[in-house]
Amino acid sequence: LSTEQFVHNIQKISVFLCWLSILSLVISSGTSFKGGRFIGIFKHIPHMVSVATLACTFSLYNIFCKDEDKLKSLKTYLSFLCSFFILILTGTRSALASVVLSFVLAFILFKPKLIASRLLRFLMVLIMMLGTLFFGYDIADYTYEVVRGERSVGLRAAQDGVSSRFDEAIRGFDIF
Numbered sequence: 001l002s003t004e005q006f007v008h009n010i011q012k013i014s015v016f017l018c019w020l021s022i023l024s025l026v027i028s029s030g031t032s033f034k035g036g037r038f039i040g041i042f043k044h045i046p047h048m049v050s051v052a053t054l055a056c057t058f059s060l061y062n063i064f065c066k067d068e069d070k071l072k073s074l075k076t077y078l079s080f081l082c083s084f085f086i087l088i089l090t091g092t093r094s095a096l097a098s099v100v101l102s103f104v105l106a107f108i109l110f111k112p113k114l115i116a117s118r119l120l121r122f123l124m125v126l127i128m129m130l131g132t133l134f135f136g137y138d139i140a141d142y143t144y145e146v147v148r149g150e151r152s153v154g155l156r157a158a159q160d161g162v163s164s165r166f167d168e169a170i171r172g173f174d175i176f
Contacts, residue, residue, distance in 0.1 A: 004061075011058035014051045015079040017041065018086055021048065025089075038089035049092045055083035056099040064110035093146060 001009070021040025025032045032040055040048045059080040062068065068076065087096050112118045132139075145151040149163070 007058050007061055010054055011062070014055035014058065015083065017051045018055045018079070018083045021051075021086060022082055037091050038086060040086065045090060045092075048086065049090050049095050052083045052086040052090065053095045053099060056080055056087065057102045059083070060102060060106040064106050 018040075021032070021038075021042075024041050025038070032038060034045060037045050038048060039045050040051075042048045042051070059076055062076045063080065084099060087099060107121065107124070112121060142151060
């Protein structure tokens with residue numbers, strides 16, 4: 001497969017699985033959660049996280065590089081938002097950070113298609129600078145609290161990622 005065809009196929013499959021997971025949330029929300037975290041149609045949380053991350057990341061190519069008609073473009077944006085919403089429901093901080101970083105990199109690296117896109121990028125950068133100026137401390141404080149496990153993301157309980165990973169390493173060493 002060519003690179004473009006590969007990205008297209010993975011994006012279509014992962015987006016389809018994300019929409020099925022949202023449908024399962026609507027139909028049977030009791031079976032869509034495991035331990036307060038969204039699992040969708042999958043048995044384990046990491047599968048849902050991987051599929052939603054792939055759907056978000058591979059949708060960026062369609063958002064920033066492809067010239068699509070309005071209906072396909074709307075579908076792409078809705079699919080991106082659906083998979084991003086799923087990532088919030090899973091409460092996986094690292095996956096959320098990777099998707100946000102991918103979006104920022106795509107925003108910077110992909111050339112704008114239209115003059116209006118250039119203006120939009122300039123306005124987005126301006127809004128981000130103003131947001132950082134006015135809310136930077138609050139955002140940094142919230143991020144610090146999430147990393148330290150003092151605050152939660154989505155429905156997931158707050159957890160200190162460093163100490164819990166270290167506990168897992170110690171447990172694995174003891175088992176070994």
